[in-house]
Amino acid sequence: MGSFKDVVGHKDIINYIRNAVSEDKVSHAYILNGERGSGKKMLANLFASTLQCEKGGPDPCNECHSCKQAESGNHPDIIHVTHEKPNTISVEDVRTQVNNDIMIKPYQGPYKIYIISEADLMTPQAQNALLKTIEEPPEYAVIFLLTENAQMLLPTITSRCVMLKLRNIKDTLIKKYLMETVKVPDYKADMCTAFAQGNMGRAIMLANSEHFNEIREEAVQLLKYIDEMDLNEVVKAIKRISAYKLEINDYLDIIMIWYRDVLIYKATQDVTKVVFKDQLSCIKARARKSSYEGIEKILESLEKAKSRLKANVNFDLVMELLLLTIKEN
Structure with missing residues (x-):
């Protein structure tokens, strides 16, 4: 899983998350908005692991039972919402995986966390179903909506969530990461960085492609x-x-x-x-x-x-x- 120290860029978001955890000011709903490969899923997973970590630090410890469960994708209180249809999250997906489940208290952690990837694929009906939960969530619930285009969400949802926008990462940081961590030569790092346009996920994918x-x-x-x-x-x-x-x-x-x-x-x-x-x-x-x-x-x-x-x-x-x-x- 790593920690926030391993994340390249996104310092403002990381500082916000660390402060929210250490000051106990965690919101019940977040939108992480950024293009494909920008790091939304990584940040949501790190945030979720930190909230469930038994040591309660500003970073996940990666050693406790909870962190190890989160790392393996088997934490009972970190739920990744899935959908059958490739380009739609239906009202049924939201009802069965979120609304009908959220009132059951956490099994072991202090929070019950729902991560909805591609949340901008929710139908208006699915969004309205989720809205009822976001309006009156149980105190232990935290919902992460990961979007490429947050404008596809209803204003009634966006107004009730904390918006975390993922910005482009500086080319110098991307190139350094590709050369030092991915171990690609200088000329290839230059090309991948140029084509990635500030998107670390895309840069890594191109370097390995x-x-x-x-x-x-x-x-x-x-x-x-x-x-x-x-x-x-x-x-x-x-x-x-x-x-x-x-x-x-x-x-x-x-x-x-x-x-x-x-x-x-x-x-x-x-x-x-x-x-x-x-x-x-x-x-x-x-x-x-x-x-x-x-x-x-x-x-x-x-x-x-x-x-x-x-x-x-x-x-x-x-x-x-x-x-x-x-x-x-």
């Missing part, structure tokens, strides 16, 4: 030659992209970073902020060809593509719309 260079190369080839592609070639490109369905967010992020580079260079002519430094001539050429409005359209269409894929819209159709938008702009 055998696929990343391949995905990056595939995306770069597409972006370099998409202007000359006819519709038949676009369809073939989509077939190649479908091989990366499981990593499609990373693929789309690479395209997004490419167009951010184009936008930054077009606006500032500053090459020091460009991530794709090895593709500088292509970035400059694209900046000359595309208008500001066109680049904004592409960046918006990338966000739309992510949302549509998350909502299980047909993969080929989403990618075709995206690639045609890129070609047109």
